[in-house]
Amino acid sequence: MRIKNFLPFFASAAFAGGLMHNTNQSADFVRNFAQDASTTNSAVYYNPAGTAFADDGLYISTHMQTVWQTREIETDKFGDYEGKSFVPVMPSLLVNWHHKNFALSSGFFIIGGGGEAKFHDGLPLIDQFLSGTIQKQAAANPRLSQIMSAYKITDPTKLYEAEFTGKQYVYAWQIGASYRIHEMFSAFLGLRVNYAYNSYEGSMKASDLTLKLNNENLNKMLTKDLLSCEQTGWGFTPIASIGFHYKKFSAGIKYEHNTSIEMENETDQIDDAVAKFLPQFVDGEKSDNDLPAILSIGVSYAWLDWLRTGLGYHHYFDKFADYPQGKDSDLDGDEHEIVFGVEMDVIPQLTISASVQRTMYGLADEYLSDLSFVTNSWSVGGGLAFRFTDYLQAQIGYMETIYEDYNKNDNGVKKTYDRTSHNIAFGLDFKI
Numbered sequence: 001m002r003i004k005n006f007l008p009f010f011a012s013a014a015f016a017g018g019l020m021h022n023t024n025q026s027a028d029f030v031r032n033f034a035q036d037a038s039t040t041n042s043a044v045y046y047n048p049a050g051t052a053f054a055d056d057g058l059y060i061s062t063h064m065q066t067v068w069q070t071r072e073i074e075t076d077k078f079g080d081y082e083g084k085s086f087v088p089v090m091p092s093l094l095v096n097w098h099h100k101n102f103a104l105s106s107g108f109f110i111i112g113g114g115g116e117a118k119f120h121d122g123l124p125l126i127d128q129f130l131s132g133t134i135q136k137q138a139a140a141n142p143r144l145s146q147i148m149s150a151y152k153i154t155d156p157t158k159l160y161e162a163e164f165t166g167k168q169y170v171y172a173w174q175i176g177a178s179y180r181i182h183e184m185f186s187a188f189l190g191l192r193v194n195y196a197y198n199s200y201e202g203s204m205k206a207s208d209l210t211l212k213l214n215n216e217n218l219n220k221m222l223t224k225d226l227l228s229c230e231q232t233g234w235g236f237t238p239i240a241s242i243g244f245h246y247k248k249f250s251a252g253i254k255y256e257h258n259t260s261i262e263m264e265n266e267t268d269q270i271d272d273a274v275a276k277f278l279p280q281f282v283d284g285e286k287s288d289n290d291l292p293a294i295l296s297i298g299v300s301y302a303w304l305d306w307l308r309t310g311l312g313y314h315h316y317f318d319k320f321a322d323y324p325q326g327k328d329s330d331l332d333g334d335e336h337e338i339v340f341g342v343e344m345d346v347i348p349q350l351t352i353s354a355s356v357q358r359t360m361y362g363l364a365d366e367y368l369s370d371l372s373f374v375t376n377s378w379s380v381g382g383g384l385a386f387r388f389t390d391y392l393q394a395q396i397g398y399m400e401t402i403y404e405d406y407n408k409n410d411n412g413v414k415k416t417y418d419r420t421s422h423n424i425a426f427g428l429d430f431k432i
Contacts, residue, residue, distance in 0.1 A: 019318055019335060019361065019374065020291050022170075024399070025092045025109050027063045027427030031383025031397030032353040034310025034341030036298020037243075037250040041429055044094040044105045045174070047252035047298065049243030051096045051103040052178040052186035061094040063395075063427035069420060071117070073370055075124050076414040078157070081370075083119040101180040111194060112170030112291060119164045123370045124413065126164060130204065131156035133273055137221070147215060159210045160222045168198045170261075170291070176239060184246045192237035196261050196289060200281070202226035202274070228269040229281045233289060235261035248302040258321055259291035280325060288322035298339075306345040313338055318362060333362030353397075354382040365408045373417045375406045383425070395427040 028042035029035050035046035041059045043050035067087040074080045096105040119126075134156040138145045153159065176190020206222040241254040267283035275282055298312035314337040321328050341355030357379040368375075383397030401421040408415055 019316070020112055020289075020321070020323070021294065021316065022110060022112050023314075024065065024423060024425075025063075025107075025111075026061065026094065027065075027383070027395035027397050027425035028385075029397075030065065030381050030399045030423055030425035031355070031385070031395065032310070032341035032343060033339035033355040033357045033379070033381055033399075034298060034300065034312050036254070036296050036312035036314075036339070037252040037300040037310060038298075039243075039245055039250055041094050041096055043243075043252075044096050044107045045092075045109065046296070047241060047243060047254060048105060048176055048188035048190055048239065049178050049186040049241040049254075050245070050250070050252055051098065051105045051188070052101065052180040052243065053245045053250075054096060054098040054103060056098050056100065058432040059094075059096045059098070059430070060432070061092075061427060061429045063092045063094070063425060065090040065092075065423050065425045067421070067423050069117075069422070071373070072418045072420075073124055074416040074418075078124045078127055078413070081119065081123055083117050083123075085117040087116075103178045104176075105178065105190070106173070106175045109172045109174070110169055111172035111192070112196070113168030113198075116165060116167035123162075123164065124410075124415065126162050126202075126370075127157045128411075128413075129277065130160065130162060134159060134222075144218065144221075147213060147218060151209075151213065153209075159207055159218075160204045161207050162204045162226075163202070165201045166199070168196070170194050170196045172237075174237075174239070178241070178243075184244055186243040186245075188239070188241040188243070190239040190241075192239060192256075192259075194235045194237060194259055194261065194291065196231075196233045196235070196263060198229075198231040198263065198289075200227055200229045202228075224271065225269050226271045226274050227267075227278075227281060229265055229267040231263040231265055231287075231289075233261045233263040235259040235291065237291065249299070250301075251299045252297070254294070254296045256291075256294045258293040258317065260322070261289045261291065263287050263289045263324075287324045289324055290321035292321035293317040308343045310341045310343075311339070327367060330364055330366035331362045332364045335359070335361045349387045351385045351387075352382070353384070354380075356380050363406070368406060368408060368417060369410070370415070373406065373419075375403045375417060375419065377401050377403045381423075391431045393429040395425070395429070397423075397425045399423045399425075 025045045026042045039050045039053045041061045069085040071083040093108040172194045174192040178188035180186045206219040237259040238257040244251040295315045300310035302308045316335040339357045343353040379401040381399035385395045387393045403419040406417045
């Protein structure tokens with residue numbers, strides 16, 4: 001059993017984007033993924049140089065998302081497993097102050113992670129580990145061996161129930177400035193400060209079958225906390241962007257440098273067997289948890305006064321980042337994304353939109369495990385924006401990600417990985 005992929009699994013709790021990044025940072029994105037050439041207030045995150053093309057004034061956007069996901073693993077030996085993740089509130093704040101050719105922008109985001117994943121029935125790898133440990137104990141403990149033989153217990157997983165919960169958040173604050181160099185060109189420089197927080201809890205207890213055996217020593221052996229660990233770390237992201245805007249056409253290029261984050265453990269509880277098997281969770285241990293560099297390129301065009309389309313490309317430099325336990329070396333390549341969106345003004349106050357995103361990871365069997373899996377996917381999104389006045393707009397959007405099944409053979413166990421993901425976003429945009 002291998003659980004060295006442990007950290008990235010929870011890092012992808014609520015992502016729309018890379019293995020480690022969360023790119024769904026506004027209701028604008030949820031209803032229309034093609035934001036890479038934006039000149040509205042969503043540009044604070046997606047096209048920072050585009051903030052220089054705004055009219056003079058102060059723009060404030062407060063957005064909130066609700067995210068729910070499942071992760072499913074089907075096996076030919078241990079049955080099926082399902083983990084659930086729910087994020088009731090994932091906020092974002094985007095602010096831009098524009099004066100003449102100059103703009104100062106800032107934003108608060110949950111740039112990575114974003115939720116809690118719970119496996120109430122454990123995981124195949126956990127069952128492999130615990131059942132193997134019990135079998136070794138039975139071989140060295142005649143009393144335990146006699147009990148298992150007497151009750152014809154050939155599957156040690158029937159003796160216990162395991163539960164695992166993990167969560168990760170990467171909070172980020174971004175600040176930068178843009179300048180319109182020419183009527184059609186702008187440039188941006190900025191910095192994002194990132195604070196990463198992880199938490200992991202694991203436990204097991206004697207099953208109903210074991211309790212019926214009425215053996216106090218056996219019950220005690222199978223009922224215990226396995227892990228209680230928190231990890232924290234800091235990192236800084238330099239950001240550069242250039243923009244172009246002329247009449248009906250806009251374009252943007254953004255580069256985010258690799259963010260180096262080193263996590264340090266504060267472990268309150270770790271079982272001796274778990275500590276030997278997962279030394280990366282021992283108190284005081286450190287591990288890499290980078291956010292990889294991103295290059296995004298986008299264009300948009302207004303075909304008619306009421307019809308606009310956008311196209312974008314994203315490249316995540318995963319192979320150049322340092323992931324936990326060296327998982328970056330297990331990837332076959334970097335990640336690529338293509339997005340397309342369309343917007344239509346039904347009436348001057350109301351805009352409806354729809355979009356599609358194709359995400360392709362550089363996956364390999366060595367990277368995916370029960371505790372760390374994401375697969376190539378298609379995402380669809382749509383929604384509307386309503387302008388009450390020139391100074392107030394409301395938005396609502398929904399997106400769903402359809403993941404492809406991934407099959408692998410893990411030490412003789414056939415497994416199929418699958419996921420589901422849904423987002424609802426609400427937003428208010430103000431101009432002062």
